[in-house]
Amino acid sequence: MTASAAIPRAGRLDCVCEPGGLERTASDRTGVALLAAGFALSILSQVLTLSILPLAGLSLAPDSALATLPFTAFYAGAAMASLPASLLLDSFGRRAAFSLGASLGVAGGLVLVWALLNLHFGALTLGAFWLGIANGFSLFYRHAAVPMGGTGRSGMLAVFGAATLAALAAPTVATQAEWLAAPHAFVGMAAAAALAHVAALACTSALPYRRLRAPLEHGTNPQTWRAIALPTAIGALAWALMAGLMGATPIAMIGCGLSEAVSGTVAWHVMAMYAPSLVLSCLPKSANPVPTVVVGCLLLVAATLVFALSGSTGAFSTSAILLGIGWSLATLGTTLWIHRNGTPSRWLLGIHDGALLGGALVGALTAGALFGS
Secondary structure, eight states, X not given: OOGGGXXXXXXXXOOOSOTTTTTTSHHHHHHHHHHHHHHHHHHHHHHHHHHHHHHHHHHHOSSGGGTTHHHXXXXXXXXXXXXXXXXXXXXXXXXXXXXXXXXXXXXXXXHHHHHHHHTOHHHHHHHHHHHHHHHHHHHTHHHHHTTSSTTOHHHHHHHHHTTHHHHHHHHHHHHXXXXXXTTSTTXXXXXXXXXXXXHHXXXXXXXXXXXXXXXXXXXXXXXXXXXXXXXXXXXXXXXXXXXXXXXXXXXHHHHTTOGGGHXXXXXXXXXXXXXXXXXXXXXXXXXXXXXXXXXXXXXXXXXXXXXXTOOSHHHHHHHHHHHHHHHHHHHHHHHHHHHTTSBOOHHHHHHHHHHHHHHHHHHHHHHHHHHHO
């Protein structure tokens, strides 16, 4: 294909250059770095938000059965955003699409601040929903990194692994934010969640222009839904188990008189969710899809068994760590699986991520039903 064949038609935003010519440039590396930074900031906001929602919901809910509704609304927003996020990437490009998601995160964080100051349960749920939408957009960062840097595997691992920094920073950020906002409980963390999305917006708005996917003439083969059905189903089950157990863990720990240890357990869980990606980014060739998924599933089963037998801080933390590592490997493995034999369409990628987040929503609802009983 020549450069003239790539000239865009009227009304179409595209790159007037030799296709694939930007694949391995400094601009490409800058894009990976900005996606990694934006994803880490988004996960920092997510950690702060999910640390707030179970206890804030318990305090503000008019009925105890509704206590996990904000937590559930977060995952509902994320699930609903996945397909629009995928399609917007093709229509407007990654810079505009990801900036829209981060903007909604800023708005959701501000609504959360207002809800906590005014003790308004409905606004708490709405803010959680908008923050969930932002999380649904940011989850797509890993797909945006796959076509970069040639094979794309190292780019995706680097973006996902960057969230380890969020786990390291979250406890300090939460402590300092709450100190600044005292005596208003959780308000500082909600404000910090909004500011994290402001910083993520700065990263996404600086992304260099790049087509998200290469045209079919380059030799890529589009996949069918049958090719992604199995990894999608496995991924959805992994997300359901992760959301269900992590929705139930803080409540179970409070019931065991371990409320002061909840934040530490959650921090270990988040660290375990993203640290494997950081390790595998140094050894990308070792990240084979099917073995990675199998190991992840075995760890998820182990985490479930440990949780069922837990009654101490150490046991709950062990369960959370196993759950985080298992979820990480299952998610990484299924992502590599759906990309290994060709380029999935934006519809298929949106459906895949929607199924994952739909599984998380089912898990959150299950945790709510168990708590309500």
